[in-house]
Amino acid sequence: MATLANRKHDDSLPAIPDRLYFKIGDVARLCGVETYVLRFWETQFPQLKPNKSGTGQRLYRRRDVELALEIKRLVHNEGYTIAGARTVLDQEQKRPGPRRTVQTDLPLALSGNEKLDMAAAAIDHARVELREIAGQLASPVPPPRRRGRLTTIRPKTGMLFPA
Numbered sequence: 001m002a003t004l005a006n007r008k009h010d011d012s013l014p015a016i017p018d019r020l021y022f023k024i025g026d027v028a029r030l031c032g033v034e035t036y037v038l039r040f041w042e043t044q045f046p047q048l049k050p051n052k053s054g055t056g057q058r059l060y061r062r063r064d065v066e067l068a069l070e071i072k073r074l075v076h077n078e079g080y081t082i083a084g085a086r087t088v089l090d091q092e093q094k095r096p097g098p099r100r101t102v103q104t105d106l107p108l109a110l111s112g113n114e115k116l117d118m119a120a121a122a123i124d125h126a127r128v129e130l131r132e133i134a135g136q137l138a139s140p141v142p143p144p145r146r147r148g149r150l151t152t153i154r155p156k157t158g159m160l161f162p163a
Contacts, residue, residue: 016066021051021059030065031072041071044082047089 014030028035038058042048048067050060060068067089074085 014069016062019062021061022065024050024058024060027060027065027068031068033072038068041068045071045086045089047093 014032016030022030024035024038028038031038042050045067048064048071050058050064053059070089071085074080074088075082080088
């Protein structure tokens with residue numbers, strides 16, 4: 001267990017930039033650890049699996065960065081061992097989260113036939129729009145016009161920059 005000196009709670013997480021992929025050096029800077037620590041964590045935590053580019057470079061997604069920050073918090077701040085942190089993360093994954101429900105725009109007070117009529121009307125409207133789009137795609141598109149040059153600049157002398 002960690003001593004009181006090791007349990008410094010730093011709840012201020014670094015701001016994660018809004019990017020699709022992060023290189024290992026970027027993630028290391030965000031987490032405040034060395035790159036070899038991240039590579040070690042990849043071997044110990046099956047949840048942490050960054051993609052690799054064609055050249056073999058690790059490309060972390062935002063969820064990978066958040067997971068690395070969570071691992072760092074558990075190991076460095078909370079005092080968990082690697083095995084203990086793995087157990088905590090496994091338990092968090094197994095917890096049932098809130099179920100997502102599909103919301104419809106149809107009011108609940110309508111009867112079954114009225115809902116069917118509204119759905120049929122929406123389908124008919126979509127069908128009309130799709131036919132319009134298909135007609136626009138089927139029409140021949142004129143080739144784009146090339147713009148002619150406005151003027152031709154010709155030097156009066158053989159010098160590149162006349163005086």
